Structures are given as C-alpha cells and as structure tokens.
Amino acid sequence: MKAFYQPEINNSNSSQENQLVILFNKQFIKKIAKFIFTIIILTGLILAFPYVKSLLGPLAISLILTLLLNPLIDRIEDIGINRSAAIIIIFLFFGVILFLSVRLLIPGLNQQIQSVSKALEKNDTESIIDKLQVTLTQQIPILKNPAIARQVSEKLHLFFTSLFGRILKVILKIISSFTLIITVPFITFFFLKDGRTIKKAIIQMVPNRYFEMSLSLLHKTGMQLGRYIRGQLLVSSIIGTLSTIALYSLDIPYFFIIGVIAGLANMIPYFGPVVGSIPGVLVAIIEKGSMEAVIGVIIAFATVQLLDNILVSPLIVSRSVHIHPLLVIIVILIGSNVAGILGMLVAVPIFAVLQVIAKEIIWSFQNYRLTG
Amino acid sequence: MPNNYWNNIFEKNGKHLLSLDNVLKKVPFFRELKKGELRDFRRIIHQRYYKKNEIIFYEGEPGVGMYVIEQGKIGIYKNFDEHSKEELASLFPGEFFGEMALLDESPRSATAVALENSTILGLFRPDLFDLINRNPRLGIKILLRLSQMIAERLRLSNNENQELRQKLDNALIIR
Numbered sequence: 001m002k003a004f005y006q007p008e009i010n011n012s013n014s015s016q017e018n019q020l021v022i023l024f025n026k027q028f029i030k031k032i033a034k035f036i037f038t039i040i041i042l043t044g045l046i047l048a049f050p051y052v053k054s055l056l057g058p059l060a061i062s063l064i065l066t067l068l069l070n071p072l073i074d075r076i077e078d079i080g081i082n083r084s085a086a087i088i089i090i091f092l093f094f095g096v097i098l099f100l101s102v103r104l105l106i107p108g109l110n111q112q113i114q115s116v117s118k119a120l121e122k123n124d125t126e127s128i129i130d131k132l133q134v135t136l137t138q139q140i141p142i143l144k145n146p147a148i149a150r151q152v153s154e155k156l157h158l159f160f161t162s163l164f165g166r167i168l169k170v171i172l173k174i175i176s177s178f179t180l181i182i183t184v185p186f187i188t189f190f191f192l193k194d195g196r197t198i199k200k201a202i203i204q205m206v207p208n209r210y211f212e213m214s215l216s217l218l219h220k221t222g223m224q225l226g227r228y229i230r231g232q233l234l235v236s237s238i239i240g241t242l243s244t245i246a247l248y249s250l251d252i253p254y255f256f257i258i259g260v261i262a263g264l265a266n267m268i269p270y271f272g273p274v275v276g277s278i279p280g281v282l283v284a285i286i287e288k289g290s291m292e293a294v295i296g297v298i299i300a301f302a303t304v305q306l307l308d309n310i311l312v313s314p315l316i317v318s319r320s321v322h323i324h325p326l327l328v329i330i331v332i333l334i335g336s337n338v339a340g341i342l343g344m345l346v347a348v349p350i351f352a353v354l355q356v357i358a359k360e361i362i363w364s365f366q367n368y369r370l371t372g
Numbered sequence: 373m374p375n376n377y378w379n380n381i382f383e384k385n386g387k388h389l390l391s392l393d394n395v396l397k398k399v400p401f402f403r404e405l406k407k408g409e410l411r412d413f414r415r416i417i418h419q420r421y422y423k424k425n426e427i428i429f430y431e432g433e434p435g436v437g438m439y440v441i442e443q444g445k446i447g448i449y450k451n452f453d454e455h456s457k458e459e460l461a462s463l464f465p466g467e468f469f470g471e472m473a474l475l476d477e478s479p480r481s482a483t484a485v486a487l488e489n490s491t492i493l494g495l496f497r498p499d500l501f502d503l504i505n506r507n508p509r510l511g512i513k514i515l516l517r518l519s520q521m522i523a524e525r526l527r528l529s530n531n532e533n534q535e536l537r538q539k540l541d542n543a544l545i546i547r
Binding site: 077196197203216367 | 422430506
C-alpha cells in the first residue's frame with residue numbers, strides 16, 4: 001500500500017529537523033494507528049474468547065461436514081437443482097441413513113458394550129475391592145483405629161461428592177451435546193448455502209496488498225483439507241467395515257466394536273494398524289483362549305492392512321500425510337496430554353491439517369512481495 | 373487506515389451492483405452473457421478499490437486471476453522498482469489485464485499499478501473453476517471467450533513479431 005513515487009524518509013541530512021519530519025511523517029502516524037488498531041482487535045479477541053469458546057466445537061464440526069458435503073452439493077447443483085434444495089436433499093438422505101443406522105446398529109452395539117462390561121465384571125470388581133480391604137486391614141492394623149476409620153470415611157465421602165460433581169459434569173456434557181445436535185446441522189446448512197458469500201466477505205476485508213495471496217491461500221487450504229478429510233474418513237470406514245466382516249467370519253465376540261476401533265485407529269499413520277489390532281487379539285486370547293483364534297485375528301488384520309496398502313490407499317491418494325514416525329509419536333503424546341484417548345486419535349489428523357495450512361502460508365510468504 | 377480499505381468492505385449497495393452490471397456489459401469479455409448468467413457471474417466477481425500509485429500485483433508473483441477496470445487508470449510495467457520502470461501500457465475503464473493467470477499459476481509477467489484512484493473487478497481462477505464445477509454451461513462460455521481473447525492477442529503479437537522480423541531483415545539487406 002506504499003506510494004511508490006513518494007519518498008519514505010528525507011535522507012538529505014540527519015539533523016534534528018529531519019527527525020521531526022520523520023516523527024510527523026504520514027507513514028509513521030499510519031503505522032502507529034495500525035499498531036493501536038491491531039492491539040485493540042487482539043485485546044477484543046482475547047476478552048471475547050471465554051464467551052465464544054463453546055462455539056468453537058460446533059463450528060469445527062460444521063466446517064468438517066461442509067468440506068465433506070460440498071462436492072456432493074456441487075454435483076447436484078450441476079444437474080440444475082437449486083443449491084438450497086440440493087442441501088435439503090443431502091440432509092434428508094443422510095438423516096434417513098443416520099436414523100436407520102441408529103435403529104439397526106445401536107441395539108447391537110449396546111448389547112456388545114453390555115457384554116464387554118459383563119465380561120469385565122466376570123472378574124468381579126467388588127470382590128477384588130473386598131479382598132483388598134481385608135488384606136489391607138490385616139496388613140495395616142492401624143486401619144482398625146476408629147479415628148482413622150472416620151478419616152477414611154470422610155475421604156470416601158469426599159470421593160463420592162466429587163463423583164457426584166463428575167456425574168453432574170457428564171449430564172451437562174450430554175445437554176451440551178444436545179445443543180450440538182441442533183446447532184451443528186443449522187450451522188452446516190448455512191456454511192453450505194452461503195459458504196461462498198461468507199468467504200467473499202472475509203476476503204473483502206483483506207487489505208489490497210495481501211488480497212491475492214489470501215484468496216489463493218484460502219482456496220488451496222480448503223481444497224487440500226477437504227480432500228484429506230474425505231480421504232481419511234473413506235479409508236477409515238472401509239478398514240472398519242473390512243475388519244468387522246473379517247472378525248465376524250472368525251466368530252470373534254464384540255466384532256463390531258473392535259472393527260470400529262480398528263477403523264478409527266487407522267487414522268494414525270504407522271502405529272494405528274497395530275493399536276487397532278490389539279483389542280481384537282486380546283478378545284481372542286480372553287474369550288477364545290486358543291492360539292488358532294489369535295493367529296486367525298492377526299492374519300485377518302494383516303490381510304485388511306495389505307488390502308489397504310495395495311488397493312484402498314493408492315486409490316485415495318490424498319489421504320497420505322508425510323509425517324516422520326518420531327513426530328507422529330510426539331504428536332500422539334501431546335494429544336493424549338491434552339484430551340486423553342480422543343486427543344490421541346485426533347492429534348495426527350489435526351497436525352496434518354495444521355501442516356497443510358503452514359506449508360501454504362510459507363509458500364505464499366516466499367512467493368508474494370508483501371513488504372512493497 | 374486508507375479509505376479504500378473500508379471501501380472494499382462496505383461499498384456493496386444495490387446501486388453499486390447495478391453499476392457493476394453496466395460495467396460488465398460494456399466489457400467484450402462478458403457482453404454475450406445473458407441476464408441470469410450475469411447474475412451468477414457477478415457473485416464470483418470481487419470489486420476492489422485502489423488509491424493512486426498503489427500496487428495491484430508485482431511481476432513474478434504467482435498469478436491468481438484477471439482484472440477489469442471499472443473506473444480509473446492502470447499502468448502495466450516491466451522491471452518495476454522505486455527508481456526505474458519500463459512502461460508497457462496504460463489501461464482505461466472497460467479494459468482488462470492479467471487474463472493469463474486465469475489459466476495457470478505461472479508468475480505475473482508485469483507489475484500493475486493504479487495510476488489514479490481506481491475501482492477494478494477481479495475474476496479469479498479458484499472462483500472460475502468452482503463456477504465450471506457448478507454451472508459447466510456458463511463456465512465453458514467464459515472459458516471459450518477467454519481462449520478467443522488470448523488467441524486474438526497471440527495473433528496480434530505474431531503479426532508484430534513478423535513485422536519486426538521483416539524490418540530486421542530489410543535493415544540487414546541495406547547494410
């Protein structure tokens with residue numbers, strides 16, 4: 001935005017007079033104004049963050065859904081159907097699929113989850129605790145002391161109160177997930193319908209010097225992220241389905257849950273397939289107790305991985321992220337520190353997304369003259 | 373903050389959209405578009421305001437699209453810097469520049485500078501490709517017009533090239 005005919009600084013001599021000229025130079029005042037403006041905006045954003053924090057989750061989910069569904073909507077629009085109608089058609093279609101899968105799969109899934117917990121109870125957790133208590137009082141006679149017993153009971157009381165707090169938190173989470181169920185489709189609908197207008201309005205705000213760069217950056221990252229997320233989900237569902245079929249044919253219990261875990265774990269490069277096969281192998285050991293069953297499960301997972309590497313992944317090229325194995329471990333550990341198991345699962349995809357954005361930003365900074 | 377920054381954000385009223393249609397109709401590139409097509413097309417057009425002496429793009433930067441001048445005057449320069457420049461052309465309302473960038477991301481062949489306070493309309497490759505996906509009929513129409521225009525310019529530059537070659541040959545014969 002600099003005027004190219006206008007000299008920036010009067011460089012004839014370096015007297016005090018010149019310094020005053022510089023001080024009141026239009027450019028200098030503009031720079032100060034820009035700095036103050038940026039500070040105000042940043043402070044505003046920081047102050048507003050606690051209030052908008054809860055919106056980030058639904059926004060992120062809606063953005064992912066938009067990236068997933070956009071090509072489908074474009075395809076329907078291409079045959080001459082109005083965009084809003086195309087979105088409603090897609091929403092209805094996926095709504096019906098979701099409804100049917102909930103009706104058909106959830107009872108089965110519920111049954112499997114219940115039998116998993118029953119299997120855990122087979123080793124009777126309560127009797128283990130009882131045994132532990134008896135052993136403790138036998139080993140540490142001081143626990144028989146009434147004062148200490150009172151203290152223990154207080155601690156127990158505290159534990160149950162915190163447990164109550166936790167339950168309350170879970171209830172709140174469920175309520176917020178209900179708002180998620182309502183807000184996500186709503187936001188997604190408008191992202192799909194007015195995405196271009198929103199993008200145009202954002203671009204419109206960018207100063208002239210950064211305009212072309214931002215336009216290209218927004219387009220390239222959007223395209224790559226869309227391809228990556230679509231590829232990831234497609235491969236995961238294929239792997240999940242293949243694993244479920246393989247485990248079902250081997251007559252392994254909880255085949256559905258193990259299949260889903262294998263599909264989800266497959267999103268993690270290098271380690272995902274190994275991690276995904278662990279539950280299957282464990283169930284084969286505990287439930288079947290035979291070496292044949294364990295070998296069968298290992299062969300089944302290996303075959304699924306082979307199919308993935310030979311057929312599925314090469315067809316869905318965009319899925320590949322080139323992250324060094326060491327970096328994968330670091331990213332997964334950070335993910336687990338931030339958000340536990342869910343964090344471990346989404347850490348690598350989130351890192352891949354950030355990597356794509358960072359690469360594009362670096363490329364843009366290298367190729368555009370932004371300081372002119 | 374320069375005024376054009378706020379203009380870029382807020383100048384979007386109905387009156388302006390009407391003038392946008394009028395400008396588009398004057399440009400040979402868009403003249404053949406029907407009313408509905410023009411409305412579709414207008415959605416992907418970016419209207420930008422540049423103050424006098426402001427750079428639109430630099431030579432060597434990755435090209436992302438073309439511009440049509442709505443108001444003002446644009447200068448196209450080779451080897452442009454603060455001290456020297458080689459003028460290639462001065463363009464006026466209705467004229468356009470940067471059209472090669474609609475086809476690929478090859479570097480800009482020259483620098484474009486606003487010589488007056490100017491309003492220009494940008495048509496960019498990502499938006500054009502998106503339009504081709506959604507409305508292939510309109511997309512092909514625009515692409516065809518673009519190729520005709522580039523072919524026309526190529527023909528002109530071939531003729532100029534031939535004339536120059538002829539002049540050079542004549543000069544060599546005279547020597």
